[in-house]
Amino acid sequence: MSTDHRVLLLGGTGRTGSRVLTQLLDRGVPVRAIVRSAQRLPATAAGHPLLEVVEADLLTMPTAALVAHLDGCDTVISCLGHTISARGLFGAPHLLVERSIRRVHEAIEVRPPAAPVRLILMSSVSVHLPDRADTRRGRGERAYLGALRAVLPPARDNQRAADLLAREVGTADPHLQWVAVRPDTLVEGDVSAYDVHETLVASIFRPDHTRMANVAHLMGELATDDATWQRWRGRMPVVVDTEAPLPAPSP
Numbered sequence: 467m468s469t470d471h472r473v474l475l476l477g478g479t480g481r482t483g484s485r486v487l488t489q490l491l492d493r494g495v496p497v498r499a500i501v502r503s504a505q506r507l508p509a510t511a512a513g514h515p516l517l518e519v520v521e522a523d524l525l526t527m528p529t530a531a532l533v534a535h536l537d538g539c540d541t542v543i544s545c546l547g548h549t550i551s552a553r554g555l556f557g558a559p560h561l562l563v564e565r566s567i568r569r570v571h572e573a574i575e576v577r578p579p580a581a582p583v584r585l586i587l588m589s590s591v592s593v594h595l596p597d598r599a600d601t602r603r604g605r606g607e608r609a610y611l612g613a614l615r616a617v618l619p620p621a622r623d624n625q626r627a628a629d630l631l632a633r634e635v636g637t638a639d640p641h642l643q644w645v646a647v648r649p650d651t652l653v654e655g656d657v658s659a660y661d662v663h664e665t666l667v668a669s670i671f672r673p674d675h676t677r678m679a680n681v682a683h684l685m686g687e688l689a690t691d692d693a694t695w696q697r698w699r700g701r702m703p704v705v706v707d708t709e710a711p712l713p714a715p716s717p
Protein backbone atom coordinates (compact mmCIF):
# COMPACT_ATOMS: atom_id res chain seq x y z
CA MET A 467 0.00 0.00 0.00
CA SER A 468 1.42 3.37 -0.94
CA THR A 469 0.84 6.22 1.52
CA ASP A 470 0.73 9.93 1.11
CA HIS A 471 -0.70 12.70 3.24
CA ARG A 472 -4.34 12.16 2.40
CA VAL A 473 -7.34 11.63 4.66
CA LEU A 474 -9.98 8.99 4.04
CA LEU A 475 -13.11 10.55 5.56
CA LEU A 476 -16.16 8.53 6.64
CA GLY A 477 -19.32 10.41 7.57
CA GLY A 478 -18.33 13.59 5.71
CA THR A 479 -21.97 14.47 5.04
CA GLY A 480 -22.86 14.63 8.75
CA ARG A 481 -23.05 17.65 11.04
CA THR A 482 -19.54 17.21 12.39
CA GLY A 483 -18.10 15.35 9.40
CA SER A 484 -18.97 18.19 7.01
CA ARG A 485 -17.09 20.61 9.28
CA VAL A 486 -14.13 18.24 9.36
CA LEU A 487 -14.21 18.13 5.58
CA THR A 488 -14.28 21.90 5.04
CA GLN A 489 -11.61 22.52 7.67
CA LEU A 490 -9.29 19.88 6.17
CA LEU A 491 -9.71 21.39 2.70
CA ASP A 492 -9.04 24.86 4.16
CA ARG A 493 -5.81 23.46 5.64
CA GLY A 494 -4.85 22.19 2.17
CA VAL A 495 -5.21 18.51 3.08
CA PRO A 496 -6.36 16.19 0.25
CA VAL A 497 -9.47 14.22 1.25
CA ARG A 498 -11.09 11.10 -0.16
CA ALA A 499 -14.65 10.93 1.19
CA ILE A 500 -16.77 7.79 1.09
CA VAL A 501 -20.40 8.92 1.22
CA ARG A 502 -23.80 7.44 0.53
CA SER A 503 -24.83 10.53 -1.44
CA ALA A 504 -22.51 13.23 -2.77
CA GLN A 505 -25.50 15.59 -2.82
CA ARG A 506 -25.34 15.80 0.98
CA LEU A 507 -21.76 17.10 1.00
CA PRO A 508 -21.37 20.76 2.03
CA ALA A 509 -21.75 23.14 -0.93
CA THR A 510 -18.37 24.76 -0.22
CA ALA A 511 -16.63 21.41 -0.75
CA ALA A 512 -18.35 20.39 -3.98
CA GLY A 513 -15.90 20.33 -6.88
CA HIS A 514 -12.95 21.26 -4.64
CA PRO A 515 -9.69 20.20 -6.35
CA LEU A 516 -8.43 18.49 -3.16
CA LEU A 517 -11.61 16.45 -2.73
CA GLU A 518 -12.23 13.02 -4.22
CA VAL A 519 -15.70 11.63 -3.63
CA VAL A 520 -16.57 7.94 -3.61
CA GLU A 521 -20.31 7.25 -3.60
CA ALA A 522 -20.69 3.81 -2.05
CA ASP A 523 -22.09 1.86 0.87
CA LEU A 524 -19.17 1.44 3.23
CA LEU A 525 -20.61 -1.62 4.95
CA THR A 526 -21.34 -3.64 1.81
CA MET A 527 -18.56 -2.59 -0.58
CA PRO A 528 -16.14 -5.43 -1.39
CA THR A 529 -13.07 -5.50 0.83
CA ALA A 530 -10.89 -5.11 -2.26
CA ALA A 531 -12.65 -1.80 -3.02
CA LEU A 532 -12.05 -0.51 0.52
CA VAL A 533 -8.40 -1.58 0.26
CA ALA A 534 -8.15 0.46 -2.96
CA HIS A 535 -9.80 3.50 -1.33
CA LEU A 536 -7.30 3.33 1.53
CA ASP A 537 -4.42 3.42 -0.91
CA GLY A 538 -2.48 6.67 -0.55
CA CYS A 539 -4.23 7.61 2.72
CA ASP A 540 -2.12 7.92 5.86
CA THR A 541 -5.10 8.95 8.00
CA VAL A 542 -8.72 7.80 8.36
CA ILE A 543 -11.29 9.97 10.12
CA SER A 544 -14.69 8.57 11.07
CA CYS A 545 -17.52 10.93 11.97
CA LEU A 546 -20.13 8.25 11.33
CA GLY A 547 -23.22 8.25 13.47
CA HIS A 548 -26.78 7.04 13.52
CA THR A 549 -29.18 9.51 11.96
CA ILE A 550 -31.52 11.07 14.54
CA SER A 551 -34.76 9.45 13.42
CA ALA A 552 -36.67 6.36 14.51
CA ARG A 553 -35.16 4.42 11.62
CA GLY A 554 -31.66 5.78 12.22
CA LEU A 555 -31.77 5.09 15.96
CA PHE A 556 -33.47 1.70 16.00
CA GLY A 557 -33.13 0.33 12.45
CA ALA A 558 -30.20 -1.54 10.89
CA PRO A 559 -27.26 -1.28 10.89
CA HIS A 560 -27.21 -1.31 14.69
CA LEU A 561 -23.43 -1.43 14.83
CA LEU A 562 -22.63 1.04 12.05
CA VAL A 563 -19.57 2.57 13.70
CA GLU A 564 -18.09 -0.63 15.12
CA ARG A 565 -18.56 -2.52 11.85
CA SER A 566 -17.08 0.33 9.82
CA ILE A 567 -13.98 0.55 12.02
CA ARG A 568 -13.61 -3.23 11.91
CA ARG A 569 -13.81 -3.16 8.10
CA VAL A 570 -11.16 -0.45 7.91
CA HIS A 571 -8.89 -2.43 10.24
CA GLU A 572 -9.36 -5.60 8.19
CA ALA A 573 -8.73 -3.74 4.91
CA ILE A 574 -5.50 -2.28 6.32
CA GLU A 575 -4.37 -5.80 7.23
CA VAL A 576 -5.04 -7.00 3.68
CA ARG A 577 -2.43 -4.62 2.30
CA PRO A 578 -0.28 -3.47 5.23
CA PRO A 579 1.04 0.10 4.92
CA ALA A 580 4.71 1.03 5.17
CA ALA A 581 3.87 3.21 8.21
CA PRO A 582 0.88 2.76 10.56
CA VAL A 583 -2.36 4.34 9.36
CA ARG A 584 -3.72 6.90 11.84
CA LEU A 585 -7.40 6.52 12.67
CA ILE A 586 -9.35 9.34 14.34
CA LEU A 587 -12.73 8.20 15.65
CA MET A 588 -15.54 10.52 16.65
CA SER A 589 -16.67 9.05 19.94
CA SER A 590 -18.62 10.54 22.84
CA VAL A 591 -18.42 11.27 26.57
CA SER A 592 -21.07 8.57 26.94
CA VAL A 593 -18.20 6.20 26.14
CA HIS A 594 -15.88 5.25 28.96
CA LEU A 595 -12.33 3.99 29.00
CA PRO A 596 -11.68 0.30 29.61
CA ASP A 597 -10.99 -1.00 33.12
CA ARG A 598 -12.83 1.88 34.84
CA ALA A 599 -9.98 4.25 34.01
CA ASP A 600 -12.46 7.15 33.88
CA THR A 601 -12.47 7.55 37.64
CA ARG A 602 -15.13 10.24 37.47
CA ARG A 603 -17.75 7.81 36.15
CA GLY A 604 -19.37 6.35 39.24
CA ARG A 605 -21.63 3.37 39.73
CA GLY A 606 -24.86 5.35 39.12
CA GLU A 607 -23.69 6.69 35.76
CA ARG A 608 -22.45 3.28 34.68
CA ALA A 609 -25.78 1.68 35.56
CA TYR A 610 -27.67 4.40 33.68
CA LEU A 611 -25.45 4.06 30.59
CA GLY A 612 -25.68 0.28 30.76
CA ALA A 613 -29.48 0.54 30.63
CA LEU A 614 -29.25 3.10 27.80
CA ARG A 615 -27.00 0.80 25.75
CA ALA A 616 -29.46 -2.04 26.24
CA VAL A 617 -32.30 -0.08 24.60
CA LEU A 618 -30.50 2.41 22.33
CA PRO A 619 -28.32 0.82 19.62
CA PRO A 620 -26.23 3.99 18.89
CA ALA A 621 -25.12 4.22 22.53
CA ARG A 622 -24.06 0.58 22.41
CA ASP A 623 -22.36 1.06 19.05
CA ASN A 624 -20.19 3.97 20.23
CA GLN A 625 -18.92 2.04 23.26
CA ARG A 626 -18.25 -1.08 21.18
CA ALA A 627 -16.30 0.90 18.57
CA ALA A 628 -14.12 2.41 21.30
CA ASP A 629 -13.68 -1.00 22.95
CA LEU A 630 -12.59 -2.45 19.61
CA LEU A 631 -9.80 0.11 19.40
CA ALA A 632 -8.77 -0.12 23.05
CA ARG A 633 -9.03 -3.88 23.52
CA GLU A 634 -8.51 -5.45 20.07
CA VAL A 635 -6.25 -3.02 18.24
CA GLY A 636 -4.49 -1.77 21.36
CA THR A 637 -1.44 0.47 21.29
CA ALA A 638 1.13 -1.87 19.72
CA ASP A 639 -0.52 -2.66 16.37
CA PRO A 640 2.17 -2.23 13.66
CA HIS A 641 -0.35 -1.07 11.05
CA LEU A 642 -2.97 0.98 12.90
CA GLN A 643 -2.73 3.75 15.47
CA TRP A 644 -5.82 5.56 16.78
CA VAL A 645 -7.31 8.39 18.79
CA ALA A 646 -10.97 8.36 19.88
CA VAL A 647 -12.12 11.96 20.38
CA ARG A 648 -14.86 12.29 23.02
CA PRO A 649 -16.97 15.47 22.72
CA ASP A 650 -19.78 16.34 25.11
CA THR A 651 -23.16 17.63 23.87
CA LEU A 652 -22.62 18.91 20.33
CA VAL A 653 -23.51 22.55 19.67
CA GLU A 654 -23.27 25.01 16.78
CA GLY A 655 -20.75 27.83 16.44
CA ASP A 656 -17.43 28.65 14.87
CA VAL A 657 -14.07 27.41 16.14
CA SER A 658 -13.44 28.87 19.59
CA ALA A 659 -11.35 28.17 22.67
CA TYR A 660 -11.59 24.59 23.88
CA ASP A 661 -9.85 22.25 26.30
CA VAL A 662 -8.69 18.71 25.72
CA HIS A 663 -8.64 16.45 28.79
CA GLU A 664 -7.24 12.98 29.49
CA THR A 665 -10.46 11.84 31.08
CA LEU A 666 -14.07 12.80 31.77
CA VAL A 667 -14.59 16.19 33.38
CA ALA A 668 -18.40 16.35 33.65
CA SER A 669 -21.19 14.06 34.75
CA ILE A 670 -23.50 12.56 32.15
CA PHE A 671 -26.32 14.07 34.29
CA ARG A 672 -24.85 17.60 34.15
CA PRO A 673 -23.44 17.69 30.62
CA ASP A 674 -20.91 20.08 29.21
CA HIS A 675 -20.94 21.21 25.57
CA THR A 676 -18.62 21.04 22.57
CA ARG A 677 -18.88 22.99 19.33
CA MET A 678 -18.80 20.69 16.32
CA ALA A 679 -16.34 23.15 14.79
CA ASN A 680 -14.02 22.53 17.74
CA VAL A 681 -14.23 18.76 17.29
CA ALA A 682 -13.31 19.30 13.65
CA HIS A 683 -10.45 21.59 14.64
CA LEU A 684 -8.99 19.03 17.06
CA MET A 685 -9.31 16.32 14.41
CA GLY A 686 -7.54 18.60 11.92
CA GLU A 687 -4.73 19.13 14.42
CA LEU A 688 -4.44 15.39 14.99
CA ALA A 689 -4.31 14.81 11.24
CA THR A 690 -1.69 17.45 10.50
CA ASP A 691 0.43 18.01 13.61
CA ASP A 692 2.70 15.15 14.62
CA ALA A 693 3.22 16.44 18.17
CA THR A 694 -0.56 16.53 18.73
CA TRP A 695 -0.83 13.01 17.33
CA GLN A 696 1.95 11.66 19.56
CA ARG A 697 0.37 13.37 22.59
CA TRP A 698 -2.98 11.62 22.15
CA ARG A 699 -2.40 8.41 20.22
CA GLY A 700 -3.96 5.35 21.83
CA ARG A 701 -6.08 7.62 24.06
CA MET A 702 -9.63 8.93 24.21
CA PRO A 703 -9.34 12.66 24.86
CA VAL A 704 -12.39 14.56 26.08
CA VAL A 705 -12.92 17.85 24.21
CA VAL A 706 -15.09 20.59 25.75
CA ASP A 707 -15.59 24.26 25.01
CA THR A 708 -14.21 26.83 27.37
CA GLU A 709 -16.83 29.39 26.26
CA ALA A 710 -20.56 29.36 26.91
CA PRO A 711 -22.66 28.04 24.00
CA LEU A 712 -24.26 30.51 21.60
CA PRO A 713 -27.83 31.46 22.51
CA ALA A 714 -30.40 29.41 20.59
CA PRO A 715 -31.79 31.30 17.58
CA SER A 716 -35.14 32.98 18.29
CA PRO A 717 -38.13 31.25 16.65
Ligand SMILES: NC(=O)c1ccc[n+]([C@@H]2O[C@H](COP(=O)([O-])OP(=O)(O)OC[C@H]3O[C@@H](n4cnc5c(N)ncnc54)[C@H](OP(=O)(O)O)[C@@H]3O)[C@@H](O)[C@H]2O)c1
Binds near residue numbers: 478482648
Ligand atom coordinates in the same frame (compact mmCIF):
# COMPACT_ATOMS: atom_id res chain seq x y z
N1 LIG B 1 -25.36 14.47 19.47
C1 LIG B 1 -24.41 14.71 20.35
O1 LIG B 1 -24.51 15.63 21.16
C2 LIG B 1 -23.16 13.87 20.32
C3 LIG B 1 -22.21 14.10 21.29
C4 LIG B 1 -21.01 13.40 21.24
C5 LIG B 1 -20.80 12.45 20.25
N2 LIG B 1 -21.76 12.20 19.32
C6 LIG B 1 -21.47 11.18 18.28
O2 LIG B 1 -20.81 11.82 17.22
C7 LIG B 1 -21.02 11.11 16.00
C8 LIG B 1 -21.34 12.08 14.89
O3 LIG B 1 -22.46 12.87 15.25
P1 LIG B 1 -23.11 13.91 14.20
O4 LIG B 1 -24.30 14.48 14.89
O5 LIG B 1 -22.07 14.79 13.64
O6 LIG B 1 -23.58 12.86 13.07
P2 LIG B 1 -24.72 13.04 11.92
O7 LIG B 1 -24.91 14.46 11.56
O8 LIG B 1 -25.93 12.24 12.31
O9 LIG B 1 -23.99 12.32 10.69
C9 LIG B 1 -23.89 10.95 10.62
C10 LIG B 1 -23.04 10.55 9.44
O10 LIG B 1 -23.04 9.12 9.38
C11 LIG B 1 -23.51 8.72 8.08
N3 LIG B 1 -24.31 7.49 8.15
C12 LIG B 1 -25.41 7.28 8.90
N4 LIG B 1 -25.87 6.03 8.69
C13 LIG B 1 -25.04 5.46 7.76
C14 LIG B 1 -24.98 4.20 7.12
N5 LIG B 1 -25.88 3.24 7.39
N6 LIG B 1 -23.99 3.97 6.24
C15 LIG B 1 -23.07 4.91 5.97
N7 LIG B 1 -23.07 6.15 6.52
C16 LIG B 1 -24.04 6.41 7.42
C17 LIG B 1 -24.37 9.86 7.61
O11 LIG B 1 -24.46 9.79 6.20
P3 LIG B 1 -25.78 10.29 5.38
O12 LIG B 1 -25.58 11.78 5.18
O13 LIG B 1 -25.70 9.51 4.13
O14 LIG B 1 -26.98 9.97 6.25
C18 LIG B 1 -23.59 11.07 8.11
O15 LIG B 1 -22.51 11.37 7.26
C19 LIG B 1 -22.10 10.08 16.32
O16 LIG B 1 -21.49 8.81 16.44
C20 LIG B 1 -22.67 10.54 17.65
O17 LIG B 1 -23.12 9.44 18.40
C21 LIG B 1 -22.93 12.91 19.33
